[in-house]
Amino acid sequence: MKRSLYFVFTIIFLILWSSCRKNFEFSPSTGSLVFSKDTVYLDTVFTNIGSSTYNLKVYNNSDDDIIIPNIKLALGEASEYRLNVDGLSGKTFENIPILAKDSIFIFVETTIDINNFSNLNGNYLYIDQIEFDSNTNFQKVELVTLVQDAIFIYPNRDNTTKVIETLTLNIGGESVETELQGRELLSSELTFTNEKPYVIYGFATVPNSETLTINAGARLHFHANSGLIVSNGASLNVNGAFSNDQDLLENEVIFESDRLEPNFSDIPGQWGTIWLLDGSINNTINYATIKNATVGILSDGNPNDATEKLKITNSQIYNSSNFGVLGRNTSIVGENVVINNSGQSSFAGTLGGKYNFTHCTIANYWDNSFRQFPSVLLNNFVRDEDNNAILADLTEANFNNCIIYGNDNPEILLDEIEDASVAFNFKFTNCLIRFEDRNNNFTGDNYNFDNASLYENNSFNEEPNFKNPSLNQLIIGDDSFAINKGNTTFSIQVPTDILNINRTTSPDLGAYQHITFPEEN
The missing domain is CATH 2.160.20 (Pectate Lyase C-like)
Known part of the structure; x- marks a missing residue:
C-alpha cells in the first residue's frame, strides 16, 4: 500500500512540476546567429578524392529557443559539398532548432571531379556558401576548396x-x-x-x-x-x-x-x-x-x-x-x-x-x-x-665529416656477431657523435675510440646546435661544435653543402655549413 501511494504522489508531483514549467516554444531566427568561422577552408584535395570532414559551429546566444527556417547550400543539389546538420545529412534542411545559449554542429565534406569544370590549368578554386534563413534574416558562411588535378x-x-x-x-x-x-x-x-x-x-x-x-x-x-x-x-x-x-x-x-x-x-x-x-x-x-x-x-x-x-x-x-x-x-x-x-x-x-x-x-x-x-x-x-x-x-661502413646525434x-x-669467416669493417672519421656509456655496457674492440683504424679525429657529446630538430631543422648555428671540424679531403669530394654553400676551405661537419640564427623577439 505504501509503495502504491509513493507512485501516486510521484506522478502527481511530476504533473504539477511540468505544468509550472515554461512550455518549449521556439521563436523564428532573427538573423543573429553567431558562427565559429565566417569561411570554412577545406584544405587542398585531389580530384575525385574525398576530403576530410570539417566542422562549423552555429551559436544561439540569445535567451530564446529558436528555429532556423532553412539551412541550405547556395548551389543546392548541384553543389559538390555535402553537409551534416545536427545529425541530418543532405544539402537542404528546414526548421532546425537551437536552444537558448546553445549551439549545433555542421559538418562539411566534398569530393570534386575537376574534369567537370572547363578552362582549368591544373588547379581549381571551388566555392559555395551555407545559407541561413532569408530576406532580412539572411546569413551565410563561405566554403572554399582548392582542387588539384593529378x-x-x-x-x-x-x-x-x-x-x-x-x-x-x-x-x-x-x-x-x-x-x-x-x-x-x-x-x-x-x-x-x-x-x-x-x-x-x-x-x-x-x-x-x-x-x-x-x-x-x-x-x-x-x-x-x-x-x-x-x-x-x-x-x-x-x-x-x-x-x-x-x-x-x-x-x-x-x-x-x-x-x-x-x-x-x-x-x-x-x-x-x-x-x-x-x-x-x-x-x-x-x-x-x-x-x-x-x-x-x-x-x-x-x-x-x-x-x-x-x-x-x-x-x-x-x-x-x-x-x-x-x-x-x-x-x-x-x-x-x-x-x-x-x-x-x-x-x-x-x-x-x-x-x-x-x-x-x-x-x-x-x-x-x-x-x-x-x-x-x-x-x-x-x-x-x-x-x-x-x-x-x-x-665497409665509412662515415666521414658526419654528425650522428x-x-x-x-x-x-655496432652489433657484431664475431665470426672469423665474415668481415666487420667500419670507420668514423672527423665525426661529431653522441655516445656516452655511463654504465659500461659497450665494451670490446668495436668501442675502442682510441683505435685510429676505427675512429679518427672524432668528437663526442659536444653540442651540434641544431636550429630546431623536433621540426626537422638541422642546420647548425654559430655555437655549433661542428664548425670547421671537417677534413678537407672529404669536403673537396663534396664541395658544396645541401644548400649549395661552398665548403672546400673551412668545412663544417654534417650536411650544412653553419649560419647565424635570427634572434627571437
Whole structure:
C-alpha cells in the first residue's frame, strides 16, 4: 500500500512540476546567429578524392529557443559539398532548432571531379556558401576548396570478382606472389614530370630492365599502404635540383602521402616505402625530400657491384615510423643526406653490406614513442624463423665529416656477431657523435675510440646546435661544435653543402655549413 501511494504522489508531483514549467516554444531566427568561422577552408584535395570532414559551429546566444527556417547550400543539389546538420545529412534542411545559449554542429565534406569544370590549368578554386534563413534574416558562411588535378596510378580491379590486382615480384631470381596490391608501370608511365602531381594507390613497380626517371619538381603522393618498388634489373633515377626557395622546394622531388591537410604534414607512417629490390641497379636520388613513410628507403642486396646500388645526394628523409634508410646486405653512398625523426634507426646497415656516408647529418629526435635503436645501427646478421643467425660481410661502413646525434644516448650501435669467416669493417672519421656509456655496457674492440683504424679525429657529446630538430631543422648555428671540424679531403669530394654553400676551405661537419640564427623577439 505504501509503495502504491509513493507512485501516486510521484506522478502527481511530476504533473504539477511540468505544468509550472515554461512550455518549449521556439521563436523564428532573427538573423543573429553567431558562427565559429565566417569561411570554412577545406584544405587542398585531389580530384575525385574525398576530403576530410570539417566542422562549423552555429551559436544561439540569445535567451530564446529558436528555429532556423532553412539551412541550405547556395548551389543546392548541384553543389559538390555535402553537409551534416545536427545529425541530418543532405544539402537542404528546414526548421532546425537551437536552444537558448546553445549551439549545433555542421559538418562539411566534398569530393570534386575537376574534369567537370572547363578552362582549368591544373588547379581549381571551388566555392559555395551555407545559407541561413532569408530576406532580412539572411546569413551565410563561405566554403572554399582548392582542387588539384593529378595523375592517378592504381592497381587494376576485376569488377566481377571485386579482386584488386596484386604483385608478383622477382626476388633472388625467383617469382614470388605477394599480397601487395599494385601493378607494374606501363612504358608510357616511366617518366614522371612536374606538370601534375602523381597519386599512387598500391605499389607502383618499375618493370625488369626498365628505368623510372623522375624529373625536378615532381610531386609523388602515396595512399596508405602504398609505395614504389624497383624490381630486378630495373633502376630509379630521381633528378631533383637545388631550390632557391627553401620553403617551396620548387625543384626538389617530394615523396609524401596523399593527405594534404596541415594536420597530416608531419605524421609518420602514412605510406609504405621506396623499395629497391635485390637485383635493382644504378639507383640515384638527388635533391629529394622523403617524408612520413614507414621506411623512407629500403635497399636490398647487390653489396658487391662495381658501382653502388644506391647513390643518394642532397636529400632529406623525415618522420619515418620505422627506419629512415634500411639497408640489408646492400651498397649505399650518401652525400649531403639529412635523416631525422625515425621510430627505430635513422640509418640501419644490416646483414653486412657496403656503406659510405660523407657530410651527412644522421640524427634522431623521435618523441612519439619509446625508441629501441640508436640513430645509426650496423650489424652483420639477420635471424631466421628459428632464431638462427645468418651472417654476411660488412665490407665497409665509412662515415666521414658526419654528425650522428639525437635525443637518446648512445646514438651508434655496432652489433657484431664475431665470426672469423665474415668481415666487420667500419670507420668514423672527423665525426661529431653522441655516445656516452655511463654504465659500461659497450665494451670490446668495436668501442675502442682510441683505435685510429676505427675512429679518427672524432668528437663526442659536444653540442651540434641544431636550429630546431623536433621540426626537422638541422642546420647548425654559430655555437655549433661542428664548425670547421671537417677534413678537407672529404669536403673537396663534396664541395658544396645541401644548400649549395661552398665548403672546400673551412668545412663544417654534417650536411650544412653553419649560419647565424635570427634572434627571437
